[in-house]
Amino acid sequence: MNRLSAYGAFAALLCYAHLANGQLLKYESEAEVHGAAAVSPETIRQILKKLQTACAPYQDPNRLTLEVAVAEWELRHRDFLKENERIKQEFLDVANDSTTTPETKRKLLYIFEVIAPTAVEVQSNALISPLTLLPDAKSKISICSSYAIAISEGKFNLERNDPVVAKYLKQRIADNTDKTLGKTTSGLSIAPDLAAADKELIGCWQAQRVVRLLSDGRKATNDTNYCTMSIQDAQIRTRCTGPGPGAVIEYSYKITKPGVYQATMTSNSGTQQGIGTTREYIYRIDGDSLHIETYLQAAQPPVATLAVKVESVSRKVPCQDK
Numbered sequence: 001m002n003r004l005s006a007y008g009a010f011a012a013l014l015c016y017a018h019l020a021n022g023q024l025l026k027y028e029s030e031a032e033v034h035g036a037a038a039v040s041p042e043t044i045r046q047i048l049k050k051l052q053t054a055c056a057p058y059q060d061p062n063r064l065t066l067e068v069a070v071a072e073w074e075l076r077h078r079d080f081l082k083e084n085e086r087i088k089q090e091f092l093d094v095a096n097d098s099t100t101t102p103e104t105k106r107k108l109l110y111i112f113e114v115i116a117p118t119a120v121e122v123q124s125n126a127l128i129s130p131l132t133l134l135p136d137a138k139s140k141i142s143i144c145s146s147y148a149i150a151i152s153e154g155k156f157n158l159e160r161n162d163p164v165v166a167k168y169l170k171q172r173i174a175d176n177t178d179k180t181l182g183k184t185t186s187g188l189s190i191a192p193d194l195a196a197a198d199k200e201l202i203g204c205w206q207a208q209r210v211v212r213l214l215s216d217g218r219k220a221t222n223d224t225n226y227c228t229m230s231i232q233d234a235q236i237r238t239r240c241t242g243p244g245p246g247a248v249i250e251y252s253y254k255i256t257k258p259g260v261y262q263a264t265m266t267s268n269s270g271t272q273q274g275i276g277t278t279r280e281y282i283y284r285i286d287g288d289s290l291h292i293e294t295y296l297q298a299a300q301p302p303v304a305t306l307a308v309k310v311e312s313v314s315r316k317v318p319c320q321d322k
Helices: 006-021 030-036 042-055 066-076 078-095 102-133 137-152 163-181 192-201
Strands: 203-214 219-222 227-231 235-240 247-257 260-268 278-286 289-295 307-317
Touching: 030 163, 042 066, 042 078, 042 102, 042 137, 066 078, 066 137, 066 203, 066 289, 066 307, 078 102, 078 163, 102 137, 192 278
Parallel strands: none
Antiparallel strands: 203 219, 203 227, 203 307, 227 235, 235 247, 247 260, 260 278, 278 289, 289 307
């Protein structure tokens, strides 16, 4: 309980300063680091999202856009963001515990409900304010493109701006992974919860909606049921029947961590393009629905019609063939 002290959480508010002054943060104790990890990098993500919204009217489709740059940032920080959320929940659990004093509860909730949102607002306004001072759209497009490049080059990355918290989150992630996978004297063995997630994935899933985020910031949504994916122990087979030429694509795959699998394309009846490539997929199963998202590497310079992120929702259906 000591590590979840309100003092440590208050120290987390320092994490916003580096966005403005570029100085690396210093912590006096692990409690302070733990507190900072309860709000970062989620707070940075919120700041970047606000910047993305402000720059939405000022996008050059021939240059890297904020939407693409922020999506790539989220991909790089995916594991950090998940662990950040877990730590935040630990603080909230303490705040809502019946043994927690009213004063400690008030302080903890005040951090997440008042101070953190206010700090995000202040820092995002500092980044957005130059847009209001520029006289013409061309100048605003230029500065928004500069922000996109800065994000893409890692200038807003947690490891660059707060390496102490980044290291702390990495260690927590590694420790949690060890617990999930389970160590044995002969090596790693799949833990029951990971194996169960794999069993839930096995079966046939018919696509209901596919959303593609394009390099120019547009979203292309396709509500379709033309494609069905059959997932077995080590193979994925996708069959698409229309409206154009049908295709059967096969992949080998493996679960790399809970909610994530890597798939390598082994055959494609429609084209040889992509065979041998491997991609990571983040999935979530909600009853009979399968939610998947994957990221594609953006071309430089970007191609307006190239998807950099694909999200899909499928429903479980009886398998027609094996």
